[in-house]
Amino acid sequence: MPEPRYSSGARFITFEGGEGVGKSTQVRRLLARLNRAGIDAVRTREPGGTPKAEAIRSFILQGRSESWGAGAEAVLFASARLDHVNELIAPNLAAGRWVLCDRFHDSTRAYQGLTGGVDDKLIGALEELALNGYTPDLTIVLDMDPDVAFRRVETRAVEDGLAVTGDRFEKEDLVWHRRLRENFLAIARDNPERCVVISADQPESALEEAIWQIVSTRFAQQLAEHQA
Numbered sequence: 001m002p003e004p005r006y007s008s009g010a011r012f013i014t015f016e017g018g019e020g021v022g023k024s025t026q027v028r029r030l031l032a033r034l035n036r037a038g039i040d041a042v043r044t045r046e047p048g049g050t051p052k053a054e055a056i057r058s059f060i061l062q063g064r065s066e067s068w069g070a071g072a073e074a075v076l077f078a079s080a081r082l083d084h085v086n087e088l089i090a091p092n093l094a095a096g097r098w099v100l101c102d103r104f105h106d107s108t109r110a111y112q113g114l115t116g117g118v119d120d121k122l123i124g125a126l127e128e129l130a131l132n133g134y135t136p137d138l139t140i141v142l143d144m145d146p147d148v149a150f151r152r153v154e155t156r157a158v159e160d161g162l163a164v165t166g167d168r169f170e171k172e173d174l175v176w177h178r179r180l181r182e183n184f185l186a187i188a189r190d191n192p193e194r195c196v197v198i199s200a201d202q203p204e205s206a207l208e209e210a211i212w213q214i215v216s217t218r219f220a221q222q223l224a225e226h227q228a
């Protein structure tokens, strides 16, 4: 794998997978874990992370670009990502802070590309443009049956007294979400050095431990240097 362009020793880790598999929960838990190990880290999300990217997020997730088609939406996600990389991800890595991101470019490839039918060439060109060399050092793909993940999201909504309305993509049917799951697994197979697939169908703390084992093994040297 090519060395990233930043030289601070900080690492860029992304979390991917379908809806409700526990990405946000595990991003929070890994952040706390890194902090306890003396590592300075920030967490962020996509689409979003910067004011401009959050504006694009609201636009897409409210369904306002739905009729434009998956190609135009891929471009929108990429423009949000370009701002996010330039304004938040790159500066934090340069300052030596690890960056944990809830979804990143694999989501565009999985949702708009493989599931939405957008041409691979466009997806590839958008990746090159938006990432600007900032390919994640590690991507954790949380994998589970979408039916079970949906029940988690419903439970959360009921407990919070909220209606289960669903945003732009949560409204798609189970067949669509099963295909999405297979597409994330295909991306992981195509990128074996970067991606690690973990079963998300286990208790939160067990999942946290499994992720910590991967992170602390893979980045043992960086962890030791940062703690020194």
Ligand SMILES: Nc1ncnc2c1ncn2[C@@H]1O[C@H](COP(=O)(O)OP(=O)(O)O)[C@@H](O)[C@H]1O
Pocket: 018, 019, 020, 021, 022, 023, 024, 025, 026, 152, 153, 155, 156, 200, 202, 203, 204, 205, 207
């Ligand atoms: N390992 C887990 N087991 C059971 N429920 C979980 C687990 N991880 C997260 N949850 C719950 O499932 C819901 C979705 O989790 P979240 O982290 O928001 O998923 P995502 O970011 O992938 O959409 C939340 O209510 C959360 O508390």
Ligand SMILES: Cc1cn([C@H]2C[C@H](O)[C@@H](COP(=O)(O)OP(=O)(O)O)O2)c(=O)[nH]c1=O
Pocket: 017, 018, 019, 020, 023, 024, 045, 046, 047, 077, 103, 104, 105, 107, 108, 109, 111, 112, 167, 168, 169, 170
């Ligand atoms: C980053 C990204 C997200 N998405 C979708 C995935 C989600 O449905 C939505 C982001 O919603 P979000 O609520 O953050 O995700 P989750 O439901 O996993 O907690 O946007 C894309 O279609 N393409 C992308 O490039």
